[in-house]
Amino acid sequence: MDIEIKDQEVEKIMEQIKENIGRKKALGVYSDEEIEWVKKMDGKVDSAHGPADHGFQEQLRQMNLDWELKNKVPILSHRRILGPVIIFSKKALRRLTKPYINLILGEQVVFNANATRVINQLTAKLGGLEGQNNNLTKRHEELFDKVDLWNAETRQDHAQLKLEHDQLFDKVDRWNAETRQDHAQLKLEHDQLFNKVDRWNAETRQDHAQLRLEHDQLFNKVDRWNAETRQQQAELNRNHAELVQHHQALFDKVDLWNAEVRQDHAQLAQHHQALFDKVDQWNEGLQKELAQLKDRHLTLYQKYTALQQENILLKRRLDIILSDLRKKTHLKPELARSLVIHQERLMDHAYFLFEHTYRGLPDEIRERFKVYLPYFSGMSDILDVGCGRGEFLELMREQGIPARGIDISEDMVYYCQQRGLVVEQKEALDYLTSLSDSSLGGVFAAQLLEHLPSPSLQEFIKLCYQKMQPGGIFIAETINPLSIISAIRNFYLDLSHIKPLHPEALRFLLEYLGFKEVQTLFLSPFSPELILQKLIPENSLGKEYQGLLELMNRNIDQINEVLYGYQDYAIIAKRG
Amino acid sequence: MIQIHQLLPNLDYGDAISNHALEIRNFLRQWGYQSNIYVQYIHPRMSKECFYYQEHKEVSSPQNITIYHYSIGTDIQDYVKKIPDKKVMIYHNITPHWFFEGFNHQLTHLLEAGRAELKNFSAMPLLCLADSEYNLQELKALGYKRVEILPIIQDFSKFSRQPAPEIMSKYNDGNINIIYVGRIVPNKKYEDLIKTFYFYHKYINPRSRLILVGSYQGMEQYFIALQDLIKKLNLDQVIFTGQVALEELIAYYRSSHIFLSMSEHEGFGVPFLEAMFFQLPIVAFKSSAVPYTLGRSGVLVKEKRYEELAELVDTILKDQGLRERIIENQSARLKDFDKEKLLPQLKVYIEMITD
Structure with a gap:
């Protein structure tokens, strides 16, 4: 082979090629025959291997030739003279008719072209499919070969497995024989064991007979002991009968003693009855005396009530008379002023009566005031402002503490003076103003502050501070408005009350005006039977009700605190 | 200004001859010529690039130049013969008919006839442009006088x-x-x-x-x-x-x-x-x-x-x-x-x- 290449190594390449081929041929890779065989193969369709038989190929070839329907018949004539004329006219005719024929045949030609193309493509595809089919057949044959190979291998494996199986069976037989031998051995040992057990059984039976004999002997012994015991019991029975006789004798003695005691008792009962009779007689006498006293007391009370009513009527009458007198126009001014004072005093007298009726008895009040004693202990120049019936002053006198009082009510002042107390009829603010500063050892004012209007209250406290010595004690008692019941029942009971005083407001006022060590003392609790009663838990109640009960009791405590709190309180302060 | 148009059987998308024709047209237009492509069969994607050959009549004139790509089995060849324009033939060659014998009789016939016709019309174009030296030699052997080489222009x-x-x-x-x-x-x-x-x-x-x-x-x-x-x-x-x-x-x-x-x-x-x-x-x-x-x-x-x-x-x-x-x-x-x-x-x- 000759090659053209713009390269200096052309010859070297060709030599290499030739050498390669020579080596391949020498090695028998391929032969000259094979090269010749390939060379001779042409690119023409081989009907033997083609997609269809030769007739089909011929028809296809014809179809490819004829689809265009062109008139391929050459126009010829064999006539010597007329020939050219005929040819000319035939050609002219063909040329004239050609457009019309083409018009008609045009569509047919298109169809033929398409049909031919489709058939050509189908043929090509058929060729391809046949190629695929041959490939598949080839693969199928290969698979069959493989299957045969596998079969052969499987047979070999099977033989191998059978051999192994037989060997296993032999082993199993051997194991069986061994197992049988072991079994016989075990049976022998088992029989020997059974014999031993039989021997032990026989021995046990012998032991049992021996034991039974010993048992019978023991029973005989027990029987003997029983007989002896019975004899002893008969003896004991005899002893018992003797003891019963002794006992009976003793009982007889006790009965005798009893009769004697009863006789003594009857005598004592007679004495006792006589004494009772005497006490009854005395009782009767005392009863009679009590009835007489009660009658007398009733008579006195009726007289007292009648006097009180009479007193009220007289006061009313006096009031009317005073009013009538004040209406007179020609009265002297002094007389008119006197009339006004008399009428006011009449009202004070009414308050005296009111306090006597509602405030409580003087002894009770005095008892209550004892709570303040420790504060005034060892002091002097104590002023009781609004001393009323003088219960506090009496208490001071008892304790030897020098004290004096003032009150606006003539009746109160009179009442106190009658009892020997140092009391003057004075208006509080005027009186305090008149005193020299730091002259008082202490001030006491019970149930007074609630009677004062706000400016007077401040003025009063300020004056007290001013007139007291340093270290002096100021105590004021008033109704506790934090207790709703006390506020309703006590504060509003008295028409002359102006303003209830909150404990904290009062404390603030005192501290504001200079007092030190201010403390509040709550007093006069309601007696327990007057307040709301708590629920008493019962053991039978379930736990859930216990909780409810406790809640309820807490609520009751809170309501009691608000409704039934302490009725009064005292504010206690020191001048610094 | 003279116009220079091309005539060819078909304008396909991606086809070497079609690309060649488009390159020529674009180049002519760059020079300032009015230049179009006229074909018998148009690929749908190329419809904006060309006209049907029948429309060529409207631009046909003795002053104008028509470049025709030589082809067989189409109406283009018959049409070219009738127009008065100055003609330039581009020759891409015709496959010798004997290759097709036994495979496509129709094509074999067409190729044979085409080659015969090529010889008959050797005087028609003022100038022939052959793709290659080989084609140039073939045309000269068939009697064509003015033949030059213009390889197919490809845009890579x-x-x-x-x-x-x-x-x-x-x-x-x-x-x-x-x-x-x-x-x-x-x-x-x-x-x-x-x-x-x-x-x-x-x-x-x-x-x-x-x-x-x-x-x-x-x-x-x-x-x-x-x-x-x-x-x-x-x-x-x-x-x-x-x-x-x-x-x-x-x-x-x-x-x-x-x-x-x-x-x-x-x-x-x-x-x-x-x-x-x-x-x-x-x-x-x-x-x-x-x-x-x-x-x-x-x-x-x-x-x-x-x-x-x-x-x-x-x-x-x-x-x-x-x-x-x-x-x-x-x-x-x-x-x-x-x-x-x-x-x-x-x-x-x-x-x-x-x-």
Whole structure:
């Protein structure tokens, strides 16, 4: 082979090629025959291997030739003279008719072209499919070969497995024989064991007979002991009968003693009855005396009530008379002023009566005031402002503490003076103003502050501070408005009350005006039977009700605190 | 101003002759000529680029120049004869009819008649433009007086597209791919490619395949015969792709290692330029326009000894130095077909007529 290449190594390449081929041929890779065989193969369709038989190929070839329907018949004539004329006219005719024929045949030609193309493509595809089919057949044959190979291998494996199986069976037989031998051995040992057990059984039976004999002997012994015991019991029975006789004798003695005691008792009962009779007689006498006293007391009370009513009527009458007198126009001014004072005093007298009726008895009040004693202990120049019936002053006198009082009510002042107390009829603010500063050892004012209007209250406290010595004690008692019941029942009971005083407001006022060590003392609790009663838990109640009960009791405590709190309180302060 | 129009049988998308015609038209328009393309068959994608040849009548004039691409079996040839324009013929060659004997009788007849007619109308064009020296010689032998060479103008920028990924992944598998590109027609001697591949695949490198890219439409008989041959040789690695899209063509070129041609008749051989572009070493049978197109590049064989051809292919694939030298020469040759070089030649030829 000759090659053209713009390269200096052309010859070297060709030599290499030739050498390669020579080596391949020498090695028998391929032969000259094979090269010749390939060379001779042409690119023409081989009907033997083609997609269809030769007739089909011929028809296809014809179809490819004829689809265009062109008139391929050459126009010829064999006539010597007329020939050219005929040819000319035939050609002219063909040329004239050609457009019309083409018009008609045009569509047919298109169809033929398409049909031919489709058939050509189908043929090509058929060729391809046949190629695929041959490939598949080839693969199928290969698979069959493989299957045969596998079969052969499987047979070999099977033989191998059978051999192994037989060997296993032999082993199993051997194991069986061994197992049988072991079994016989075990049976022998088992029989020997059974014999031993039989021997032990026989021995046990012998032991049992021996034991039974010993048992019978023991029973005989027990029987003997029983007989002896019975004899002893008969003896004991005899002893018992003797003891019963002794006992009976003793009982007889006790009965005798009893009769004697009863006789003594009857005598004592007679004495006792006589004494009772005497006490009854005395009782009767005392009863009679009590009835007489009660009658007398009733008579006195009726007289007292009648006097009180009479007193009220007289006061009313006096009031009317005073009013009538004040209406007179020609009265002297002094007389008119006197009339006004008399009428006011009449009202004070009414308050005296009111306090006597509602405030409580003087002894009770005095008892209550004892709570303040420790504060005034060892002091002097104590002023009781609004001393009323003088219960506090009496208490001071008892304790030897020098004290004096003032009150606006003539009746109160009179009442106190009658009892020997140092009391003057004075208006509080005027009186305090008149005193020299730091002259008082202490001030006491019970149930007074609630009677004062706000400016007077401040003025009063300020004056007290001013007139007291340093270290002096100021105590004021008033109704506790934090207790709703006390506020309703006590504060509003008295028409002359102006303003209830909150404990904290009062404390603030005192501290504001200079007092030190201010403390509040709550007093006069309601007696327990007057307040709301708590629920008493019962053991039978379930736990859930216990909780409810406790809640309820807490609520009751809170309501009691608000409704039934302490009725009064005292504010206690020191001048610094 | 004279107008210069082209007449050709069909304007296809991606076809070498159609691209050639478009390049010529664009160049003429750049010069300032009014220039259109008139055809008998229009590819739907090209409808904006051309007109039906019947419309050419409206621009036909003795002052104008008509460039007609010589063809057979169409009405264009008959039409050209009737118009008064100054005529320039572009000749892409006619395949000798004997190649088709036994495969397509109709085509065989047409080719024979076409060649006869080519001789009869040798006086008609003022100028002939042949694709190659080979075509020039043929025309001169047929009696044509003024013949010049204008190689087919190719725009290689179209190859910068992404290759079809499925083909890239399928064929870049370590196997050697031997490629040939061209319509499946008997003159291209596919049977010789297959026979060469037989020796290469069976006795040198079983890890190899022969990729044959081209349409076999209208050549079913030949295709069947090739299948038959492959079957007889018991080969299973010969791939017929059929007609392919541009992306697929790029992928096949990029997946291949060597370009092998056994063609015995080429008017020009556009795929040789493509192989040069894709830097594939070319081994080609020396025939017709093939040596003119390759110049002094590639490897030309004068005989077809398949076992030796197989060894030659193997040598080129194994000898890297040799392969690189071949590719270098091919790349140098490819520059001769640069359109910047070719189009000025066309200008000279046109001026020859207008002056």
